[in-house]
Amino acid sequence: EAQVTQNPRYLITVTGKKLTVTCSQNMNHEYMSWYRQDPGLGLRQIYYSMNVEVTDKGDVPEGYKVSRKEKRNFPLILESPSPNQTSLYFCASSISPTHEQYFGPGTRLTVT
Amino acid sequence: TQLLEQSPQFLSIQEGENLTVYCNSSSVFSSLQWYRQEPGEGPVLLVTVVTGGEVKKLKRLTFQFGDARKDSSLHITAAQPGDTGLYLCAGFDRQTGANNLFFGTGTRLTVIP
Numbered sequence: 217e218a219q220v221t222q223n224p225r226y227l228i229t230v231t232g233k234k235l236t237v238t239c240s241q242n243m244n245h246e247y248m249s250w251y252r253q254d255p256g257l258g259l260r261q262i263y264y265s266m267n268v269e270v271t272d273k274g275d276v277p278e279g280y281k282v283s284r285k286e287k288r289n290f291p292l293i294l295e296s297p298s299p300n301q302t303s304l305y306f307c308a309s310s311i312s313p314t315h316e317q318y319f320g321p322g323t324r325l326t327v328t
Numbered sequence: 329t330q331l332l333e334q335s336p337q338f339l340s341i342q343e344g345e346n347l348t349v350y351c352n353s354s355s356v357f358s359s360l361q362w363y364r365q366e367p368g369e370g371p372v373l374l375v376t377v378v379t380g381g382e383v384k385k386l387k388r389l390t391f392q393f394g395d396a397r398k399d400s401s402l403h404i405t406a407a408q409p410g411d412t413g414l415y416l417c418a419g420f421d422r423q424t425g426a427n428n429l430f431f432g433t434g435t436r437l438t439v440i441p
Contacts, residue, residue, distance in 0.1 A: 220370075249429065256337070258416060259371070259431035266427055274428055306370050313420045313429045314359045314378075319370025 218243050222307050222320035229297060230328055237292045237323050239307030247310045248290040249274065249317070250282060252303040259306065264313075265290055297327040331355075332419055332432035340438040344406050349435040351417035352399045358422035360400050362391055365414040365434075374402075407439045 220241045229235055241248065249264040251274075261274030265284040279301055281293040290309075294301060304324050308317040335350045351360070359378040363371035375384050377393035377400060384391045388411075390403040404411055417432040 247427070251431070256433065258332075258334070258433040259418075261428055261430070264427060264429070272427065275430070308370070313427050314376070314422075316361075316373040316376070317363075317371070317418070317429070319372075322368075322370055 218318070220307055220309050220318050220320035222305075222323050224323060225321060226324050228326045228328065231298055232296050235294050235297060235325075237294075237305060237307075237325070239290045239292065239320060240288050241290075241307075241309035241318070242288065243309060243318065244287065245309035245311055245318070246287070247312050247315075248284065249308045249310075250280070250290070250292045251306045251308065252276065252301075253306060253322075254303050262292070262305075297325075299327050301325065302327050332417055332430055334415075334417060334432040334435050336435060337433065338436050338438075340440065341407055343409060343439055343441050346403070346405050347407060347437070348401055348403045349415055349437070350399065350401050351419075351432050353419060354398065355419070355421060356397050356423070357419035358397075359420050360393055360397075361418045362400070362402055363416045363418065365416060366412075371414075371416055404437075407437075409439045409441050412437060412439050 246267045250262040251259040263282040265271045307320040310317045361376045362374045365371040380395045380397045382393045388405045415435045
């Protein structure tokens with residue numbers, strides 16, 4: 217089954233404690249993205265990757281890091297989380313930005 | 329930032345009514361997508377429009393891309409409770425040379441049985 221998986225689905229952490237949210241897709245897609253979703257603001261792109269070792273900033277990259285060492289995986293790293301990063305995070309993959317984006321189930325992060 | 333404004337932000341209607349939601353921007357987009365998101369899930373693609381003035385139909389849903397490719401609308405005929413969800417538009421501008429995909433602010437639709 218074609219899918220995008222994210223882990224964990226829920227995470228509560230404290231300010232400053234480094235965390236990683238994993239994302240994996242099994243569709244051999246080249247384009248992968250991370251988004252955060254906040255009420256009234258829609259989905260905002262954090263980072264995207266056009267292919268292995270090719271990543272670029274989205275709309276709201278501050279406080280986040282990503283890596284793309286393998287085509288299927290695109291982890292999101294928060295080196296020093298802060299409360300303003302409390303949000304619902306989605307990973308997505310696609311052939312390209314103009315094609316259908318396949319979204320993971322989301323990770324709800326709370327930073328206290 | 330290429331801002332996509334959607335209106336209305338919230339919409340609550342009775343089953344059987346018609347409705348239109350709008351997606352507007354000051355930027356020109358090469359293509360525009362519409363997604364629907366249900367609670368606890370990620371967005372799912374409904375349609376992609378690429379040509380100015382293009383109209384696409386998906387059962388009771390009609391999508392239109394503006395002539396200038398700056399705006400789009402989604403019209404639902406005879407809404408059903410199953411149409412309830414968050415509707416998001418997303419635009420891509422090939423001319424910027426970047427590969428960002430910008431999402432709108434969303435319209436949350438509730439269809440009351």
